[in-house]
Amino acid sequence: MTHFIPRLYPTTKAWLVLGIILCSIFIPGYWFQYSIFLVALVLAMLSGVAKRYTSLFLKSIFIISLFIFIIQTFLVYHDHIIGSWYIFKVSSTGLQASLTMTSKIVAIGAILIWFFQVTQVKDIAAAMQNAGWNKKLIFVMLSTMQLIPQMTSMMNTIADAQRSRGVETEGNLITRMKSFVPMLGPVVLTSIEQNEERVLTLESRAFSNRQRPTLMVPVNKTKADYLLSWIIIIIMLGIFYWGVFK
Amino acid sequence: MNPLIELNDVLYRYPLTRKSALRHIQFKVTSGMVMGIIGVNGSGKTTLCNVIRSFIPNFYQGDLQGTVTLKGKPLNQYSETELSQLVGYIFQNPFTQISGVKDTVAEEIGYGLENLGVSSKKIQKRVAKMIDLLNLSDIKDKNPFDLSGGQKQMVAIAAILAINPEIFIFDEPTSQLDPAGTTKIFKIIQQLKSQGKTVILVEHKLDLMMQYIDQLLVLDEQGQQIAWGKPEEILASFTENQTIALPTATRVYQRMAAQHLIPIATNKVPVTQDEIVQTIQNFQETR
Amino acid sequence: MRKRKIGIRYDFNLLALLLIPIGVSLSVVGYQLSTVLKLPIFIDLIGTVMVSMIAGPWVGAATGILGNLVNGMLNPISIPFAFVSLCTALATGYLSRWKMYTNIVGIVIAGLLVDVVSATSSAVVSVLLFGGVTGTGTDFITAAFLATGQQIWTSVISTNLISGTINTIINMVLALLIIHNIPPRFLVKLNYGWNYIPKKLRRLEESLS
Numbered sequence: 001m002t003h004f005i006p007r008l009y010p011t012t013k014a015w016l017v018l019g020i021i022l023c024s025i026f027i028p029g030y031w032f033q034y035s036i037f038l039v040a041l042v043l044a045m046l047s048g049v050a051k052r053y054t055s056l057f058l059k060s061i062f063i064i065s066l067f068i069f070i071i072q073t074f075l076v077y078h079d080h081i082i083g084s085w086y087i088f089k090v091s092s093t094g095l096q097a098s099l100t101m102t103s104k105i106v107a108i109g110a111i112l113i114w115f116f117q118v119t120q121v122k123d124i125a126a127a128m129q130n131a132g133w134n135k136k137l138i139f140v141m142l143s144t145m146q147l148i149p150q151m152t153s154m155m156n157t158i159a160d161a162q163r164s165r166g167v168e169t170e171g172n173l174i175t176r177m178k179s180f181v182p183m184l185g186p187v188v189l190t191s192i193e194q195n196e197e198r199v200l201t202l203e204s205r206a207f208s209n210r211q212r213p214t215l216m217v218p219v220n221k222t223k224a225d226y227l228l229s230w231i232i233i234i235i236m237l238g239i240f241y242w243g244v245f246k
Numbered sequence: 247m248n249p250l251i252e253l254n255d256v257l258y259r260y261p262l263t264r265k266s267a268l269r270h271i272q273f274k275v276t277s278g279m280v281m282g283i284i285g286v287n288g289s290g291k292t293t294l295c296n297v298i299r300s301f302i303p304n305f306y307q308g309d310l311q312g313t314v315t316l317k318g319k320p321l322n323q324y325s326e327t328e329l330s331q332l333v334g335y336i337f338q339n340p341f342t343q344i345s346g347v348k349d350t351v352a353e354e355i356g357y358g359l360e361n362l363g364v365s366s367k368k369i370q371k372r373v374a375k376m377i378d379l380l381n382l383s384d385i386k387d388k389n390p391f392d393l394s395g396g397q398k399q400m401v402a403i404a405a406i407l408a409i410n411p412e413i414f415i416f417d418e419p420t421s422q423l424d425p426a427g428t429t430k431i432f433k434i435i436q437q438l439k440s441q442g443k444t445v446i447l448v449e450h451k452l453d454l455m456m457q458y459i460d461q462l463l464v465l466d467e468q469g470q471q472i473a474w475g476k477p478e479e480i481l482a483s484f485t486e487n488q489t490i491a492l493p494t495a496t497r498v499y500q501r502m503a504a505q506h507l508i509p510i511a512t513n514k515v516p517v518t519q520d521e522i523v524q525t526i527q528n529f530q531e532t533r
Numbered sequence: 534m535r536k537r538k539i540g541i542r543y544d545f546n547l548l549a550l551l552l553i554p555i556g557v558s559l560s561v562v563g564y565q566l567s568t569v570l571k572l573p574i575f576i577d578l579i580g581t582v583m584v585s586m587i588a589g590p591w592v593g594a595a596t597g598i599l600g601n602l603v604n605g606m607l608n609p610i611s612i613p614f615a616f617v618s619l620c621t622a623l624a625t626g627y628l629s630r631w632k633m634y635t636n637i638v639g640i641v642i643a644g645l646l647v648d649v650v651s652a653t654s655s656a657v658v659s660v661l662l663f664g665g666v667t668g669t670g671t672d673f674i675t676a677a678f679l680a681t682g683q684q685i686w687t688s689v690i691s692t693n694l695i696s697g698t699i700n701t702i703i704n705m706v707l708a709l710l711i712i713h714n715i716p717p718r719f720l721v722k723l724n725y726g727w728n729y730i731p732k733k734l735r736r737l738e739e740s741l742s
Contacts, residue, residue, distance in 0.1 A: 056607055059608070060607075060608040060609065060610050060668065061609070061610070063668050064610055064663060064666055064667070067666040067668060067672050068663060068664045068666045070676070071672065071675065071676055071679065076665065076679060076685050097664065098664065101662075101663070105610075105662075105663070108609065109609040109610065112609040112612075113609060116605075116606035116607070136545060136550055139550070140554060140595070140599065141599070143551070143553075143554040144554040144557045144558065145603070147554040147555065147558045148554075148557065148558045148561050148603070150558075151555075151561070151562050152558075152561070152562055152565065155565070159566075159569075169569075169570060173572070176570040176571065176572060177570075179570065180566065180567070180570060180576070180707070181707065181710060183566060184559070184562065184563060184566055184576075184711075185710075185714060187559075187562060188559050188711050189711070189714055191558070192552075192555060192715055193716070193719070195548060195552065195555065196548070196719060198551055199547045199551060202547060202551075203547070
């Protein structure tokens with residue numbers, strides 16, 4: 001099972017993401033939305049990424065939701081006071097606004113964190129290519145995902161080299177600021193210098209061809225994908241109807 | 247027969263510079279030839295390669311005068327796609343020759359064919375063949391970024407070979423390689439030659455180069471063409487003191503001739519080891 | 534120099550396209566470096582700003598948006614803030630096209646304009662979607678403004694101007710420093726690079742062609 005979900009075709013999982021986003025925007029209240037945290041947690045467990053999911057969720061969505069509660073209930077609204085603590089007064093309007101707002105953030109954030117933990121960018125790119133998306137867009141996406149770790153490790157190498165040449169990275173603020181340029185500069189300039197030949201390399205590999213490209217290792221939908229997609233769509237439509245109109 | 251590549255009085259100036267990088271370049275290459283280009287650093291060897299592939303002026307811009315034709319058709323009438331299928335270009339720097347979008351060597355080799363819209367079955371077959379040909383099976387699942395310079399260069403060559411162009415440009419392909427890697431690349435050039443491909447080779451390792459080339463173009467430091475023809479003929483007019491380096495065989499021959507150990511020939515000099523040995527043997531026999 | 538066609542249809546040539554990953558990575562690496570060096574500011578805009586200056590508003594916008602999407606894979610809050618990157622990139626790109634970054638007066642004016650644009654657009658996203666919160670340390674400043682009885686919009690925009698101005702200016706100056714070290718032969722191939730080539734070389738080229 002831990003391999004089943006990550007290997008699903010990206011679109012299959014995207015249906016679920018889309019469905020949950022639409023439902024959480026249009027379904028009134030907040031119970032459905034908050035419950036998505038648990039749904040995504042279960043999905044993350046099934047996909048073997050529960051730990052990472054929880055940690056990412058706490059670091060981003062949980063923190064911002066907490067801040068929203070504090071600011072909205074104590075500071076933005078000052079009506080319908082339902083309680084007070086020290087100089088802070090709890091506004092029920094603010095509490096209501098926070099619940100509405102954070103519940104949507106939790107739902108959408110949770111399902112997106114899960115999605116990107118169980119879907120490789122490479123597969124997303126393949127799915128986009130299959131669907132006929134712009135080739136340049138896909139190229140830039142893949143290239144960026146490959147370059148970021150490259151550039152990070154390049155910066156570490158250069159940072160070490162600069163330190164051994166006596167560039168100060170500790171000390172007061174001005175000293176640390178000054179070390180910024182000799183560390184970052186070479187990384188960027190090297191990449192930019194290499195850019196010219198990389199253009200020619202791509203031209204040599206027929207990048208400018210207008211024909212629709214193919215994939216050497218095709219990524220295709222399986223029977224399970226078709227079946228699951230329909231199940232997801234029907235369930236989501238059901239929830240939407242039941243949640244919005246009933 | 248129509249020459250495959252023809253340059254006529256080509257003159258080129260890079261943007262933001264005053265001096266021309268190439269002047270009065272004029273030659274014809276017929277199909278199946280291996281052509282060498284030599285000259286000191288900065289004499290325009292790479293620039294000339296870029297002209298033949300039309301990266302000049304399409305990418306580098308600047309002023310290009312004169313005419314360049316491939317198969318009798320002016321270069322500017324070719325589309326980028328046609329050119330990528332006709333002319334394969336292997337660059338000097340191995341580090342810039344990976345697409346940066348593929349995470350295995352095998353897919354990297356197939357990238358050009360993907361862009362050309364070839365079916366996945368055919369790409370896989372072709373890539374397997376290339377991996378076999380260049381002995382890359384040990385690294386075929388590695389990320390191209392993690393390879394050594396020499397390995398990257400071999401992958402780049404495989405990626406171009408996969409497209410199977412008619413003309414190959416090798417711009418100092420061995421400058422970053424060890425002797426074993428160098429030998430491998432020259433073996434590939436030999437194979438291409440035997441398949442009837444046309445090869446343009448820029449290389450500093452003269453002795454090695456001379457064993458493979460049919461025609462030689464010499465550029466001076468001003469980017470001017472100072473000689474074009476069969477290497478054994480045109481190198482006869484050069485002496486050791488001139489700015490261009492000569493192959494060991496030619497230098498040995500000239501020194502021996504200067505000391506009257508062998509007779510001087512003005513129209514033809516030995517350029518490879520085999521030829522100098524042959525020359526000395528012939529002389530010994532006639533004596 | 535022959536006249537270049539510029540605009541959204543012509544700006545995405547291959548060289549500019551390859552700048553996008555570099556720009557995104559630069560912002561990511563810049564951010565990492567500013568945390569490693571424990572700087573009080575975040576150099577996380579530098580890539581977007583640099584690309585907008587030399588490759589134009591649209592390529593810059595693509596860089597900015599992609600950067601937010603990449604961050605969004607780990608922190609979805611970042612995704613709606615792509616709107617801020619879009620606005621910042623468009624402002625920087627057009628100001629670059631109007632040659633604002635070639636003299637000191639222009640740089641100061643451009644800096645202020647971009648600052649206002651990013652502070653406002655950031656407030657729009659933060660107030661409408663997150664009740665004025667961003668999930669970072671600057672929320673305490675917003676809280677302080679609100680505690681003194683300010684409206685939410687005023688509070689958030691003020692916070693953004695206070696915390697963002699130095700940030701925007703430093704990112705912009707660093708981007709310009711990097712651009713001044715980019716070889717002219719590279720800049721000449723970009724649609725918006727011409728203004729950053731040293732004057733002497735520009736004159737030479739104009740006189741020769």
